[in-house]
Amino acid sequence: MLRRAMEYCPPVPHPPPSRLGFLELLIRLRRNPLECWSADFFQQPTVKLRLPFTDVFVVHDPHAIKRVLMDNWRNYPKDTIQRRILSSGLADGLLSVDGERWDVQRRTLAPIFARRTVTSFTMPMLVAANELSAKWATMGSSATLDVAAEMTLVTLNVLALTIFSDGIGGDLDEFRMAMNAYFSVIGRIGALDLLGVPKFVPRPGHRRLRATMAYFETVIDRIVGTRCRGRAVPVDGPADLLTLLLRSPDPSTGRQLSLSEIRSNILTFLSAGHETTANTLAWSIFLLSQSPEWRSRVVAEAERELSNPDDDLAERLIVTKAVIEEALRLYPPIAALSRTALKADRLGDLAVGAGSLIVIAPYVLHRHRGLWSRPDAFDPSRFLPEVRGAIPRFAYLPFGVGPRTCIGASFALQEATIVLAVLMRDFEMRLLPHADVQPLQRITLRPAHGLPMAISRRSAQ
Numbered sequence: 001m002l003r004r005a006m007e008y009c010p011p012v013p014h015p016p017p018s019r020l021g022f023l024e025l026l027i028r029l030r031r032n033p034l035e036c037w038s039a040d041f042f043q044q045p046t047v048k049l050r051l052p053f054t055d056v057f058v059v060h061d062p063h064a065i066k067r068v069l070m071d072n073w074r075n076y077p078k079d080t081i082q083r084r085i086l087s088s089g090l091a092d093g094l095l096s097v098d099g100e101r102w103d104v105q106r107r108t109l110a111p112i113f114a115r116r117t118v119t120s121f122t123m124p125m126l127v128a129a130n131e132l133s134a135k136w137a138t139m140g141s142s143a144t145l146d147v148a149a150e151m152t153l154v155t156l157n158v159l160a161l162t163i164f165s166d167g168i169g170g171d172l173d174e175f176r177m178a179m180n181a182y183f184s185v186i187g188r189i190g191a192l193d194l195l196g197v198p199k200f201v202p203r204p205g206h207r208r209l210r211a212t213m214a215y216f217e218t219v220i221d222r223i224v225g226t227r228c229r230g231r232a233v234p235v236d237g238p239a240d241l242l243t244l245l246l247r248s249p250d251p252s253t254g255r256q257l258s259l260s261e262i263r264s265n266i267l268t269f270l271s272a273g274h275e276t277t278a279n280t281l282a283w284s285i286f287l288l289s290q291s292p293e294w295r296s297r298v299v300a301e302a303e304r305e306l307s308n309p310d311d312d313l314a315e316r317l318i319v320t321k322a323v324i325e326e327a328l329r330l331y332p333p334i335a336a337l338s339r340t341a342l343k344a345d346r347l348g349d350l351a352v353g354a355g356s357l358i359v360i361a362p363y364v365l366h367r368h369r370g371l372w373s374r375p376d377a378f379d380p381s382r383f384l385p386e387v388r389g390a391i392p393r394f395a396y397l398p399f400g401v402g403p404r405t406c407i408g409a410s411f412a413l414q415e416a417t418i419v420l421a422v423l424m425r426d427f428e429m430r431l432l433p434h435a436d437v438q439p440l441q442r443i444t445l446r447p448a449h450g451l452p453m454a455i456s457r458r459s460a461q
């Protein structure tokens with residue numbers, strides 16, 4: 001009882017008590033889609049809505065989720081809104097392609113993200129975490145920083161070190177600024193998208209987006225060109241993702257990815273793996289700043305395990321990983337997934353017409369009253385190995401599920417675990433008193449006003 005009274009429930013927008021009208025829905029979708037979920041969505045398994053242009057099924061019934069994302073997944077391709085929001089400009093990458101092209105790319109890329117390859121990236125992940133720690137250590141005894149922005153630096157650095165181990169070959173800051181510009185344009189759901197206005201009708205900011213894409217392509221082409229002449233990859237090339245991409249044949253046909261597919265996939269990994277993991281880290285640090293109990297457990301584990309940095313390091317950081325998984329539950333970086341029904345289907349008792357829009361929102365699912373106890377409370381113990389198996393399989397989907405599940409899930413979990421452990425071992429991080437921390441859904445779910453914190457070295461205390 002006492003424990004419950006002390007439980008920390010982190011900030012979220014207060015759900016409107018009743019459904020929103022269409023105009024209010026449009027306004028809130030543009031401002032912050034999290035504000036659209038009225039209280040009933042957190043209680044009902046599946047909700048059918050009629051919008052002017054289509055029926056929408058908001059699906060949080062585990063059986064129906066299984067049908068849409070696994071059993072009948074070919075009937076539910078990504079819809080145009082998700083395609084535009086998540087993958088603008090990444091036309092040939094795994095996130096965007098469908099049908100036969102997706103089959104080939106997924107088969108070809110799967111071994112690159114297999115467990116053994118990912119654990120071999122422990123060292124570059126540690127290098128990036130230690131570089132950030134060394135930078136913070138030079139900043140004096142009580143520096144103040146936007147920790148959310150710092151996390152985007154470290155995750156971009158991890159990707160730079162694991163994709164191109166010999167560096168981006170230019171200015172990492174310039175690349176990061178281009179990434180920020182890219183995300184600020186693609187992250188907004190506008191009325192033109194909701195009303196199904198075709199792609200050729202210009203959206204605000206999209207001219208700038210084309211210039212940013214051209215910049216990325218030039219940088220990546222220069223790196224690929226330096227690494228290999230034509231398709232000849234040096235046999236002693238570095239053991240990084242670029243080498244794996246250049247070498248990987250499709251296991252079924254032996255065909256290699258084209259240079260354009262390689263370029264799109266590098267860009268896809270950079271954009272799909274950068275902000276998502278950065279926000280996971282930012283939310284984990286924020287949640288730990290509010291919980292002395294979990295903070296000291298993570299610090300004790302980090303001090304014990306980081307002294308032995310083998311490839312299995314992340315697997316030994318059990319408490320740290322539980323905190324990250326709880327942060328992914330409360331603030332899932334991809335807060336909503338959407339699909340279109342190609343043909344008519346049934347989801348339980350409901351008939352779904354061809355062309356209907358299906359929305360599955362991890363943000364709602366993870367706080368669903370019918371699936372979780374104390375859904376709004378921060379409690380990483382739900383994810384400790386002895387009880388984790390009790391979480392229903394389709395109740396927790398930070399990485400999606402089924403054939404189109406996130407290919408980088410183990411990469412992201414390993415990276416976030418290692419970086420969080422290093423920073424918690426080395427620093428005390430306190431939220432500034434005036435900080436107003438609120439989640440905002442753009443392309444990813446991030447703290448709306450950053451995460452201003454006072455940082456001081458733990459060894460110096």
Ligand code: HEM
Pocket residue numbers: 078094095096106268269270272273274276277280332333334337338397398399400401403404405406407408409411412413
């Ligand atoms: C915490 C970090 C991450 C989260 C929360 C996340 C989440 C997701 C989700 C929810 C999907 C499925 C979307 C859908 O079904 O519509 C997805 C797909 C994908 N993710 Fe991640 N992701 C993360 C990190 C990464 C990383 C590090 C990479 C690569 C380096 C990556 C690459 C991809 C790709 C390529 C896909 C498309 C897979 C396909 O369609 O076959 N992600 N991610």
